[in-house]
Amino acid sequence: MFFDRERELGKLLRMVSYDPNMITFIYGPINSGKTALMNEFVKRLPNDYVVFQVNLRRTPITSYEEFVDILFSLEFRDRVKTLKEAVSLILSAGKEAFGFPIPAELLNEIVREKKPKNAFAYIATLMKEVKEAGKNSILIVDELQVIGDLKVNGPLIYEMFNFFVHLTKEEHLAHVFVVTSDSLFIEKVYNEAVLQGRSSYFFVDDFDKETALKFLVSQGFTNDEAELVWSYFGGKPVYLVEALKHREELKEWCEEVLEDRTSWLVLSLNSIRRKNSELFKDILVLLNEFIDREIVKCNEIDDAVFWAVKNNILFFDPRKRLLRPQGRLELLAIRKALDEVG
Numbered sequence: 001m002f003f004d005r006e007r008e009l010g011k012l013l014r015m016v017s018y019d020p021n022m023i024t025f026i027y028g029p030i031n032s033g034k035t036a037l038m039n040e041f042v043k044r045l046p047n048d049y050v051v052f053q054v055n056l057r058r059t060p061i062t063s064y065e066e067f068v069d070i071l072f073s074l075e076f077r078d079r080v081k082t083l084k085e086a087v088s089l090i091l092s093a094g095k096e097a098f099g100f101p102i103p104a105e106l107l108n109e110i111v112r113e114k115k116p117k118n119a120f121a122y123i124a125t126l127m128k129e130v131k132e133a134g135k136n137s138i139l140i141v142d143e144l145q146v147i148g149d150l151k152v153n154g155p156l157i158y159e160m161f162n163f164f165v166h167l168t169k170e171e172h173l174a175h176v177f178v179v180t181s182d183s184l185f186i187e188k189v190y191n192e193a194v195l196q197g198r199s200s201y202f203f204v205d206d207f208d209k210e211t212a213l214k215f216l217v218s219q220g221f222t223n224d225e226a227e228l229v230w231s232y233f234g235g236k237p238v239y240l241v242e243a244l245k246h247r248e249e250l251k252e253w254c255e256e257v258l259e260d261r262t263s264w265l266v267l268s269l270n271s272i273r274r275k276n277s278e279l280f281k282d283i284l285v286l287l288n289e290f291i292d293r294e295i296v297k298c299n300e301i302d303d304a305v306f307w308a309v310k311n312n313i314l315f316f317d318p319r320k321r322l323l324r325p326q327g328r329l330e331l332l333a334i335r336k337a338l339d340e341v342g
């Protein structure tokens with residue numbers, strides 16, 4: 001059951017009705033519904049689009065071979081002998097193509113030579129052929145940051161950024177969407193010279209109050225029940241969906257989830273206190289800012305901010321340079337945890 005996001009869907013569909021020009025980074029707090037939104041977007045695309053999804057979160061990627069494995073998914077292995085056959089397979093597969101079909105011989109060469117450029121050149125050629133056949137390519141990459149440390153003749157991520165610029169601004173071959181919840185990654189991307197003037201940012205936030213309440217009421221909740229859920233979880237879709245399963249003992253369930261999140265935070269803070277008392281003090285000062293505010297200005301990612309963002313307690317928006325809890329649950333957990341450790 002997919003709910004709302006009509007404004008976001010309208011924007012995305014409009015975006016791809018023009019020639020590709022920029023890489024679009026889809027970002028936002030954790031579990032805000034980025035993946036669900038992109039899935040719905042794909043469903044609503046007209047049939048003259050071909051969507052290639054590269055999901056890097058499925059398995060850990062620690063080598064070039066593993067990266068190539070994800071790119072050229074097993075599903076299409078050994079099914080084509082030539083580029084022409086690969087293109088036919090894509091065109092006959094419908095709107096969603098999972099991975100890029102590639103002749104086995106070429107794949108072996110790409111793995112042997114360890115030159116990501118060759119893999120990307122092959123994909124660009126495929127997309128060119130797709131375009132000549134009258135279809136528009138869309139590339140959606142989920143969790144690109146997982147290859148952040150991977151080096152294959154230099155950092156692989158830069159090779160990918162260059163490839164995305166080639167597909168968009170230079171050749172207008174494909175719309176490229178990079179989806180991530182990692183705001184530290186977005187911060188790096190935002191300051192990356194190679195991406196200046198070549199990327200745009202699309203923010204997917206939790207539902208606002210009106211939408212969250214509408215969703216819950218549309219699923220049979222009373223206004224009071226919906227208000228109660230909002231007071232614990234704000235508009236975080238994942239919890240709204242979970243709340244539906246706990247209607248019989250709603251208040252207890254809300255309290256339990258908050259208790260769990262608070263205990264986890266107290267444990268993490270106590271562990272930091274033992275290991276690094278200076279950092280612990282700085283984190284306390286930082287979290288104390290949220291005692292009477294929900295959002296604060298942040299100009300510098302110091303160690304305390306880094307820790308809180310890395311551990312998904314806070315979310316940092318690099319464009320507005322704002323820091324806030326990942327969701328309402330985290331805001332409440334911070335306030336309770338400070339009572340215990342402070």
Ligand SMILES: Nc1ncnc2c1ncn2[C@@H]1O[C@H](COP(=O)(O)OP(=O)(O)OP(=O)(O)O)[C@@H](O)[C@H]1O
Pocket residue numbers: 001002003004005029030031032033034035036037180181237238239241
């Ligand atoms: N528009 C929506 N309508 C109904 N349910 C939704 C919607 N968006 C998200 N959800 C629910 O919330 C869950 C989490 O959403 P999703 O996985 O899309 O978040 P995400 O932002 O991609 O997460 P991550 O932070 O892990 O990248 C979904 O599995 C779904 O149950």
